[in-house]
Amino acid sequence: SQTIHQWPATLVQPVGSPLSLECTVEGTSNPNLYWYRQAAGRGLQLLFYSVGIGQISSEVPQNLSASRPQDRQFILSSKKLLLSDSGFYLCAWSLGTPGDHEQYFGPGTRLTVT
């Protein structure tokens, strides 16, 4: 069976510090991978998605970046965090054409920028 891992579960970082969130998927190959951000009590904002190694699509211009160094690994980074980067970050995967099949979400990372 497939599983998706995200870490850390919670993170408190000062403004201006770097960020690295990691997501890995097990039990499947060639998944589409996604990073979302969710503000408190709000919907999901798609940040990045990837249909293959080294292929990253950015949905929202910001100070975040994403990389996919391996087939089942997706990393979200920032060189300098802003207060507005606080939120709940969710990684997800799907198979086939993006948008055509169900997505499976990780447990999320709660990021607080102070």
Added chain:
Amino acid sequence: SQQGEEDPQALSIQEGENATMNCSYKTSINNLQWYRQNSGRGLVHLILIRSNEREKHSGRLRVTLDTSKKSSSLLITASRAADTASYFCATGGYSGNTPLVFGKGTRLSVIA
């Protein structure tokens, strides 16, 4: 851009009652999906309905899709306290490699 929009934003019902949530969207879709999110957790996929389908069931869940009205509804029958969560609809378009677009969700509270 936001495609699906859920209604109502919040819903509070007694255990045993039915809960109905609606989703409206603007452009043509290939499929529409519903997800549940418990507080502080990731989303869980509930059901996917294709544009050529009108109704789908899964346990106590019933989803309808009306493409002429560009709307969908999620019905949870005989609700339980454990159904308390946020429910999101997501739409998939016809363009290749276009990810799902999620709505802002309906917050359902089921009171025991």
